Amino acid sequence: MTAAAPDLSDIDAAIAKGEWWLRLLEELAESGVALAGELAASVKEGRMKATDAADLYVRISAAVRQAIAMSMRLEAALRGLTALRTCTVQEIAAAKARALAQAEADAAARDEARAKAKARREARKEQVRELVMEVIDREATDREDHENLSLALEQRLSFDPAYTDIDSLPLRETVERICADLTITPDWSRWEAGRWKPRNETFQPAWRGRDGPVPRPHEVPTVALAAETTDPPPSAATARLE
Numbered sequence: 645m646t647a648a649a650p651d652l653s654d655i656d657a658a659i660a661k662g663e664w665w666l667r668l669l670e671e672l673a674e675s676g677v678a679l680a681g682e683l684a685a686s687v688k689e690g691r692m693k694a695t696d697a698a699d700l701y702v703r704i705s706a707a708v709r710q711a712i713a714m715s716m717r718l719e720a721a722l723r724g725l726t727a728l729r730t731c732t733v734q735e736i737a738a739a740k741a742r743a744l745a746q747a748e749a750d751a752a753a754r755d756e757a758r759a760k761a762k763a764r765r766e767a768r769k770e771q772v773r774e775l776v777m778e779v780i781d782r783e784a785t786d787r788e789d790h791e792n793l794s795l796a797l798e799q800r801l802s803f804d805p806a807y808t809d810i811d812s813l814p815l816r817e818t819v820e821r822i823c824a825d826l827t828i829t830p831d832w833s834r835w836e837a838g839r840w841k842p843r844n845e846t847f848q849p850a851w852r853g854r855d856g857p858v859p860r861p862h863e864v865p866t867v868a869l870a871a872e873t874t875d876p877p878p879s880a881a882t883a884r885l886e
Contacts, residue, residue, distance in 0.1 A: 676708035768811040
């Protein structure tokens with residue numbers, strides 16, 4: 645729990661009051677010195693007997709000494725209060741600087757954590773994309789079917805809330821869920837250690853050679869996916885996604 649910052653107004657008020665008392669004591673001391681001078685002048689001019697003046701001089705000088713002693717003690721107290729206020733101001737400034745530095749460090753740590761989490765999600769997304777694309781490469785019946793499946797895959801990876809935390813889900817479970825969404829059936833006998841086992845033969849659908857190379861889903865503009873509001877009438881190639 646963070647302690648509340650001290651209230652400097654109490655110290656300021658004490659300093660102001662002490663300075664007022666110090667001025668009053670100085671005035672009293674000056675008045676006493678002036679009275680002692682007048683007594684000496686009265687005795688010298690014969691207006692007062694020396695015996696009478698001596699008693700008054702003793703009492704005045706005692707009052708002056710007391711006022712001076714009190715002034716000295718009050719000055720020391722004021723110096724202590726002033727030093728305390730200076731230290732308090734410095735402590736407050738240091739506490740604010742520490743709090744600001746801690747806030748900046750916390751913000752940097754959060755940004756770093758978010759960046760790492762995003763990197764993990766993107767890495768897992770790319771891993772899932774490649775694994776599912778291999779299934780699409782084998783399952784698609786023609787180029788149109790391949791493109792529809794690829795777009796559907798990218799829509800799920802980019803916009804489907806079910807795959808927001810894709811990096812925290814088991815890899816096979818994620819691949820299995822997306823394949824089920826796309827109604828494609830992987831050959832799970834080829835799954836081993838988080839990947840498809842390679843086959844000896846090179847797989848190349850006959851239609852791919854006729855229609856040219858097929859773009860990967862990450863090559864399809866994402867904005868085009870987000871902008872689509874209506875779909876054309878389903879063809880035989882898209883029936884599997886409905």
